[in-house]
Amino acid sequence: MKNRSFLQFIKFGLVGVSNTLVSQVVYMVCIALGLHYIAANIIAFIISVLNAFFWQTRFVFKEDESAEKRVWWQVLLKTYAAYAFTGLLLNNLLLIFWIDLIQLESYTQPLTDFVNGLGIGISNSDLAKDIAPLLNIVVNVPINFVINKFWAYRQKKSANKDA
Numbered sequence: 001m002k003n004r005s006f007l008q009f010i011k012f013g014l015v016g017v018s019n020t021l022v023s024q025v026v027y028m029v030c031i032a033l034g035l036h037y038i039a040a041n042i043i044a045f046i047i048s049v050l051n052a053f054f055w056q057t058r059f060v061f062k063e064d065e066s067a068e069k070r071v072w073w074q075v076l077l078k079t080y081a082a083y084a085f086t087g088l089l090l091n092n093l094l095l096i097f098w099i100d101l102i103q104l105e106s107y108t109q110p111l112t113d114f115v116n117g118l119g120i121g122i123s124n125s126d127l128a129k130d131i132a133p134l135l136n137i138v139v140n141v142p143i144n145f146v147i148n149k150f151w152a153y154r155q156k157k158s159a160n161k162d163a
Helices: 002-032 037-060 072-101 109-117 124-152
Strands: none
Touching: 002 037, 002 124, 037 072, 072 124, 109 124
């Protein structure tokens, strides 16, 4: 069971990488088409979660044939809810935590000096804002995995036992 869950987590991470790429490409295309960045972000979110649903259903959380069948549209709605919670709500709360409460920029000066030494001009504040979303990944991915595994893609044991 532990090996299966670990393998699912690795697959979930791979889907997440593809999902991030899909989201970024859709966002950039929408911006290039002249859409407002908020509209572009919403469209990218909708399409990238649909991408996650497709690959998670086929690759990560395969349906157990001995359990009750999943209702695809319920799983899709739960997948959107899970990603909305981690990707929108929790992500923004964590950004506030890292940037405003912890004041991450007060801890990044050595890294800022190193990056600036490479000839890349960046302020301590901007570097902290670039690092904060990366820190969020460490929190969000495991939470999103658990929500999807045990809620969105959960299957009830079949009531029909073949005797």
